[in-house]
Amino acid sequence: MRAVRLVQVGKPLAESDIPIPEIGSSDVLIRVAAAGICHSDAHYRSGISKIDRLPLTLGHEVAGRVEEVGSDVTHLSVGDRVCVHYLVHCGSCEFCVRGLEQFCRSGQMIGKHRDGGYAEFIKVPGANAFQLPDETPFEVGAIIMCSSATALHALYKARFKAGESIAIFGFGGLGFSALQLARAFDCGDVYVVEINPAKLASAASMGAIAIDARSADPVEQIKEATSGRGVDVALELIGSAKTMRQAVLCLAAFGRAALVGLTAESMSIHPYTEVINKEVEIIGVSDHLATELPTLIEFVRSGRLRFPSGMLHSVDLDAGQINRVLDGLETSTERIRTVILPRE
Ligand SMILES: [Zn+2]
Ligand SMILES: [Zn+2]
DSSP: OEEEEEOSTTSOOEEEEOOOOOOOTTEEEEEEEEEEEOHHHHHHHHTSSOOOSSSEEOOOEEEEEEEEEOTTOOSOOTTOEEEEOSEEOOSOSTTGGGTOGGGOTTOEEBTTTBOOSSBSEEEEEGGGEEEOOTTSOHHHHHHIIIIIHHHHHHHHHTTOOTTOOEEEEOOSHHHHHHHHHHHHTTOSOEEEEESOHHHHHHHHHTTOEEEETTTSOHHHHHHHHTTTOOEEEEEEOSOOHHHHHHHHHTEEEEEEEEEOSOOSSOOOOOIIIIIGGGTOEEEEOOSOOGGGHHHHHHHHHTTSSOOOGGGEEEEOSOHHHHHHHHHHHHHOOOOOEEEEOOOO
16 A cells, blocks of 8 residues: 655655555554644654654544454444544553543554554554544544544543633634634633734634733733633643743633643742632643543534634645645644545
């Protein structure tokens, strides 16, 4: 089969002809119909994120049709439309038995620790393949399995409830999903903090209260808009110590700040006045869980989470085209998502 693989870190991905993977009794073989090209794939290619096994087929946002089913897999049949949960886990360690597989002792990420979806076929454990409703296009089924799934996990980690207000710091791919998911939970007011005028306008057009962080301190703006109260939940999706601190400071009493963005910077917090005195919580968010995915898939099926067609671009399973998309991701913060659509 054809596959587009990382052969050497720092070099363009290369096209290879490799055998179709052989499945075990608990696996399924999927004919890839769509594979999202993610910002983290650019980090694997450049070496910012380490890959220990090369060559490797990238691609952790995958949807397709079941081609072959292992004898122990009972919930899927040949021909089923599926999307793929990218964390392969053992199912039996102390974390897996509690349904917290993102910390599985022997967890592997598809497209990082094992071959991913930039190929005609992919082998995954049956437990990682989720039925994709007929109404949902494959390309949407692929891209929701990364940033949208993490946005949903962040809301769950923050114990976000109907009627609560929320501040979303950063309106890229995660924020775009987070706003729609918050509304699917019947949220109260949503504040979107951004410095990009186009993203502020887009957030406002989706019903959020746009907070322009260039014009004044976003914490002051949120406090003013809430008569000094603050918000119940804040999501930090940017990955900067400054916005993480703002996410904590804009909370109401008992508020929860969920930190999703990655940074190596340190954040300073005054424990008494900024945390203890208000009983606020600072919560780390990492990846997402298999148990959350059916809700996500249903939100997409029912149209509560949507991606306008102009937001989705497609390329062939072609190394040159894919490398150009990765080049673009290294320089742009656009929300346009590109999906590989392999032709049979
Ligand atoms: Zn991704
Ligand atoms: Zn495990």
